[in-house]
Amino acid sequence: MKTVKILGSGCANCKKLEAVAREAATSAGIEAEFLKVTDMKAILAYDMLSTPGLVIDEKLVSSGRIPTQAEIRQWMVVS
């Protein structure tokens, strides 16, 4: 069971990232819990300068862009 956090204040890219990450988890058959983090202070606790950010099991794997499904699947398997 993975914990996936989407960091972002609700802008279009954050919604897109969540959709891509959900599809990645489903297609890889990985069970994951998705959490949306919208509070600015909580977001800034991670070292990043632009949203959306993707956190898998408390590790920041990408920020400021939308990764592809393949990338996300790999991060989910590795971490």
Add this chain to the structure above:
Amino acid sequence: MADMDTFLHLMNGGAGNLAAYLAAHVLLCLLPAFFIAGAMAALIPKASITRWLGRSAPYRVSYPAAATAGSLLAVCSCTIVPLFAGVYKKGAGLGPAITFLFFAPAGNVLALAYTGGILGAEFAFARLVLSLLFGIGIGMLMAMLFWRDDDTHDQQTDALFAEQARIGPATTGVLLSLVAVLIAGTLKVSLLTTTVGALTLPLPWAEAWQATLFQWVPFDAAKGEEGVSVQGSLLIILLLLIGLSAWKGLENIVEGANRWTWIALGLTAATLLIAAMRLTPRADGLEFALTGRALAVGLTLWAVLHHARQLESDGWRAWLWESWRFVKQIFALLVVGVFIVGVIRQLIQPEWIQNLAGSNTLLANAVAVVFGVFMYFPTLVEVPVARMFLDLGMHRGPLLAYLMADPELSLQSILMVAAVIGRRKTFTYIGLVAVFSTAAGLLYGAWVDGMNPVWIAIGLAVFLGSLAALLAWTLGRRTAPAHA
């Protein structure tokens, strides 16, 4: 019956305004600007600029870097809030963070291109220069006022700002050739406006169609209104087609391109080329006049394609996605906003505006700033609103004051800033923006009225001097009891 007439009159005003804004000269600046904004968001590595914004950066580096970040990185709210908070809490501190925040809405490419297209290049230039100067000024004043608070930086490493990155040659090529498209499409020189050749297509219905269009959207040239031309109607149809194909082709571009992607991009290029030509309905058909502008746009578009092919697949996919996202986020609101502005324009009497802000007085500038602070318009809609005021007889000085205050201070941005830096600093910031915007309007207005530049420089010096004296006095009063 009278009510019905009024309603129709208002709807006509809205439709006419919208049609005028979808005309060729606006598209030629707005379409490339969306692609430039997308390229900046997707292809410029943030670390290439943010590394100058760390805690150890000296003033003379961090303020210009903050302004650069404002114009190059901040086209999207996804970047503005985290970068503002990051620079304030973990980086260079309050001053550069405020400079970034102030300069971003006026200095980004979308705002500049659109202001230039609607209000004129000179006005866009004045907005850019004054926002830059005053953005740095306000940042420094905030840093001076709250210097003690700045010591409460998070005691973290500078790791966030230490990362280095370079802008690759393919990215530079794409950005420069996109800017070239923008310039080729908007510059008013005879080389570009001259007609090279003409071709008449046998479309006998063109003239009748033009008559129908003028009947649908009546216009009053004396009021500065524009009607819909045959060319305009063709461009509107093309825009709708781009929208439809982009929905299918660009929505999932991150996973790869499909047939619709190329259709959408091809239609975009066609739209730009047609917008650069001159279409005239004649008795025997529709005349396509090939202008120097059309050739230049074609040539620069080819350059964009040439450089874009050298981007990595991740790069150009992210670029197209960001551009499409800006279009989705901004264009729909802009269309609605322009329509509403057209309706409202029919309701405002020019005398009201001329009495209130027809000349460059302190009161006129202050009223313009207050209006800007209390009104909230979505991104870029402030520009057509400004155009409306200009057409109704507002002086250009107060107009600039309004344009500086409005996008900087909206309820949304005030709440955001307050959450990061607290209420006391936020209210000080609002006060400073109001004062500086009024001063900017007065100065620019004086210049428009033909005042001697020496006097304007003296005015600026007096303004800055008295502000500094006032600050020194407040600081002295606040520190004095601490020593007693």
